Amino acid sequence: MNIRHLTFRLLQVYVAVVASGTVSEAARRLHLTQPTVSMQLKRLGEAVGEPLLESRQGRLYPTEAGSELYRASREVLGRFDDFDDYLSALRGGERGRFSIALVNTAQYVLPRLLGPHSRAFPEVEVTVHIGNRRQMLTRFERQEDDLYVFSHPPSLAHARAGRFLRNPLVAVAPRGHPLATREQVDMSELLGERMLLREPGSATRMLFESWLQEQGLTLGPTLQMASNEAIRIGVAAGMGLAVLSEHVLPPEHPDIVILPVAGLPIESHWQFIVRSDRRLSHAALGFLRFAAGHLDECVEPRFLSNELQGLLDRLEEAPRNLTTRRTEP
Amino acid sequence: MNIRHLTFRLLQVYVAVVASGTVSEAARRLHLTQPTVSMQLKRLGEAVGEPLLESRQGRLYPTEAGSELYRASREVLGRFDDFDDYLSALRGGERGRFSIALVNTAQYVLPRLLGPHSRAFPEVEVTVHIGNRRQMLTRFERQEDDLYVFSHPPSLAHARAGRFLRNPLVAVAPRGHPLATREQVDMSELLGERMLLREPGSATRMLFESWLQEQGLTLGPTLQMASNEAIRIGVAAGMGLAVLSEHVLPPEHPDIVILPVAGLPIESHWQFIVRSDRRLSHAALGFLRFAAGHLDECVEPRFLSNELQGLLDRLEEAPRNLTTRRTEP
DNA sequence: ATGTTATATAGATATTTATCTATATGGGGG
DNA sequence: CCCCCATATAGATAAATATCTATATAACAT
Known part of the structure; x- marks a missing residue:
């Protein structure tokens, strides 16, 4: 059998013929003319190298080889239908x-x-x-x-x-900090305190520094810490103040206060x-x-x-x- | 996915590419040039409507869709290999x-x-x-x-x-028949006896009758029986004589004798x-x-x-x- | 950078395919 | 014996496929 010239289309046509039992009927179902289907069938038979159908009392029945080809075709077409479903799932983002x-x-x-x-x-x-x-x-x-x-x-x-x-950046201080009870704070008041900062390369730090620059302010003493968590805990423990994303604070944060600094939050x-x-x-x-x-x-x-x-x-x-x-x- | 333009050949090429991980290597294995394989791959990708391969550090790896297509292709090609085996068995007369x-x-x-x-x-x-x-x-x-x-x-x-x-036809008589011990018998001597015959339409009868005609002889009294078995048993029981295929006689036949009629067996x-x-x-x-x-x-x-x-x-x-x-x- | 290697694209061509319309053929029923 | 249906064949054509050589492009290793 020569698989080189075998198309899926050919198998579809063949399946339709076996299923309907006549060439003409299959042609109608496939929206083709009868000679077209006859030709396809002929080609398929040549590719397989065996008779596939025999006609008895006006209907076509598959020979042994034909039946096996029918089975194989159904399986193979079914497999590709499954593949199509898989593709749809992929495309739909479902998998x-x-x-x-x-x-x-x-x-x-x-x-x-x-x-x-x-x-x-x-x-x-x-x-x-x-x-x-x-x-x-x-x-x-x-x-x-x-x-x-x-x-x-x-x-x-x-x-x-x-x-x-x-993602608002806010200034935070430990509860009990002198500024914590103030109605209004100015950033310059904070810069005397030690500020806890993320490492260079952090977005939070970058945003904060460029904001300071706009305001014409310069950082005082700092301490660098590798994570937001560490800073949050550091602030709570009184190591210093910080400017942090509000998302870093847990819903309840009894030991930390957000300072009402003018110009903050940095949006x-x-x-x-x-x-x-x-x-x-x-x-x-x-x-x-x-x-x-x-x-x-x-x-x-x-x-x-x-x-x-x-x-x-x-x-x-x-x-x-x-x-x-x-x-x- | 458009299955209309999908060939088995295309799947073979695709499988070779995935298996070898490069287009050029696949081309060598398939005895094709590299651009040919590239083209096929492109067509396949268009038929499927999804990217199938991605290149990482110089090798091609199937995408998700590509992997599934690879699996489907292997199964489908395997199925047709089986079909091929089936055909060989058919052709070899093994099934x-x-x-x-x-x-x-x-x-x-x-x-x-x-x-x-x-x-x-x-x-x-x-x-x-x-x-x-x-x-x-x-x-x-x-x-x-x-x-x-x-x-x-x-x-x-x-x-x-x-x-x-x-298929020699011989004349038979029951053991103990007067002619049974003779060295040589002439057919004309038998025709006075009752002959057991198969129905018209039987080959044995046809052969016998045309042989008689050649010899210019005519049948005497006859009795028609529907099967060789019945005739054999009838002869043994003394109902008459018969001309039968030698194959009808069992290897041992103590109650039946083959008569040495001149001109017989009819070959x-x-x-x-x-x-x-x-x-x-x-x-x-x-x-x-x-x-x-x-x-x-x-x-x-x-x-x-x-x-x-x-x-x-x-x-x-x-x-x-x-x-x-x-x-x- | 530079040469090497792998892929992709372009351009060309012979072959094959898909498909039609029109016509011949062949079998089964009256 | 003739007609009707189904199938096969012929002839035609547009499209596609398979395949090549030559060349451009991209990636990789020095």
């Missing part, structure tokens, strides 16, 4: 895989989205990478992930962005960033759709700032490269 | 089905061939039809069977024949008859091959007359109609 990279601070909020999403789409595998802004930028350059979360997006030359959450927004030069996986797209639709159910309303629909619309227009896609190592 | 039609008398001998054959090819299903010559001729006209056994073939316009066994041969206008099933062909090769192990040497190889040779030349074959109801 598949994506990876998302978060700046540290965002890890306090993103699980509120990721959790419900993975309950809704249990077949989707998600990988989450966490690090500071600098590290995430590197991942972004290397195109290592499908989605990124930044407060301030990188270049945007090769990226699309969509805000989804307010920023988290946004999902998608590289525009890399095809977005269906699963990641599905997550964005999910986020756009369910964000309000997942986070506190005061932080809401959902501009994801716009991002989705812009992504829809994007052209697609169907055969291959590239990923850097 | 399948055939039917054979015997004139009554031949039923004493054919099981000696059919038995060993079905032990050697347990997957082959055989249907045996038995009847008198007239009935077998009808089956032959209607093309109801793959093989026929006659002593004298019909027209031969649409048939090929091959002798395989002597005839059984032959396998194959319609030349109908494609012979592989299974039937396999049986003929088996018979040609093993006849001498299956029957008594004195009856041997194996001309089947000649028949097989003539069948090999026959043209084939690959797509369809016809059978009358």
Whole structure:
């Protein structure tokens, strides 16, 4: 048997003929003319090299070889129907895989989205990478992930962005601090105190420093700590003051006070960033759709700032490269 | 996914690419050039409508959709390999089905061939039809069977024949009959006695009668019986004499004597008859091959007359109609 | 940087396919 | 014996496929 010239179409035609028992009827069902079907049948017979059908009292019945071919054809066509279903599931974002990279601070909020999403789409595998802004930028350059979360997006030359959450930076002091009971504080009053800061490369620190620069202020004594958690606990323990994302504070925080500093909070927004030069996986797209639709159910309303629909619309227009896609190592 | 333009060849190429991890290597294995394979891959990707491969550190890895397609392709190609094996078995006569039609008398001998054959090819299903010559001729006209056994073939316009066994007709009398001890008997001496005859339409009767005619003799009193068995037993019981195929007599027959009639035995041969206008099933062909090769192990040497190889040779030349074959109801 | 290697694209072509309309053929029923 | 239905064949054509060589592009290793 010569498999080289075997098409799935040919098998479909053959199956239709066996199922209907006549060439003409099959032709009608397939919206073809009778000679067309006859020809296909002939070709198929030649490819197989055996008689496939025999006619008895006006109907066509498969020979031995024909029956086996019918069985094989059904199985094979069925297998590809399944594959089609699989593709639909992939396309619908119901299954598949994506990876998302978060700046540290965002890890306090993103699980509120990721959790419900993975309950809704249990077949989707998600990988989450966490690090500071600098590290995430590197991942972004290397195109290592499908989605990124930044407060301030990188270049945007090769990226699309969509805000989804307010990320206010507030000044915090330990309960009992002299400034903690004041109606109004000026940032200059804080700068004499020791400030606990994240490492350079952190988005929070970057935002804070550029804000200070705008205000024409300079930092006094500082102490560098590697994580938001450590800073929060440090502040509570009286090691100094800090400027932190409000999301870092737990709902109840009896030993920490937010200072009413003039000009604060520093407003920023988290946004999902998608590289525009890399095809977005269906699963990641599905997550964005999910986020756009369910964000309000997942986070506190005061932080809401959902501009994801716009991002989705812009992504829809994007052209697609169907055969291959590239990923850097 | 558009299944219309999907070929098995395309899947083979795809599988080779995934298996080897590079287009060029796959091209070498398939004895194609690299651009050819690239093109095929592109077409396949278009047919599927999803990226199938992504390149990482110089090797190609399937995407999610690509992996599933790979699995589907392997299964589907495997299924058709199995189908190919099935075809080979069919062609080799190792499996399948055939039917054979015997004139009554031949039923004493054919099981000696059919038995060993079905032990050697347990997957082959055989249907045996038995009847008198007239009935077998009808089956032959209607093309109801793959093989026929006659002593004298019909027209031969649409048939090929091959002798395989002597079928001598002898005159028999009960032990103790006056003629039973004679050295030499003349047929005319028998015709006064009552002769037991098969029904008109029987080959044995036809042969006997035409032999009588040649000799210019006429039958005396007769008695018609529906089977060779009945006649044999009738002769033993003294109901009369008969002319029978020697095969009808059991190896030991103490109550029956073969008379040494001048001009007897009437020599005839059984032959396998194959319609030349109908494609012979592989299974039937396999049986003929088996018979040609093993006849001498299956029957008594004195009856041997194996001309089947000649028949097989003539069948090999026959043209084939690959797509369809016809059978009358 | 630079040469090497792997892929992709372009351009070309013979072959095959899918499909039609029109016509011949062949079998079964009256 | 003739007619009707189903099937097969012929002839035609637009599209697609398979395949090549030559060349451009991208990625990788020095």
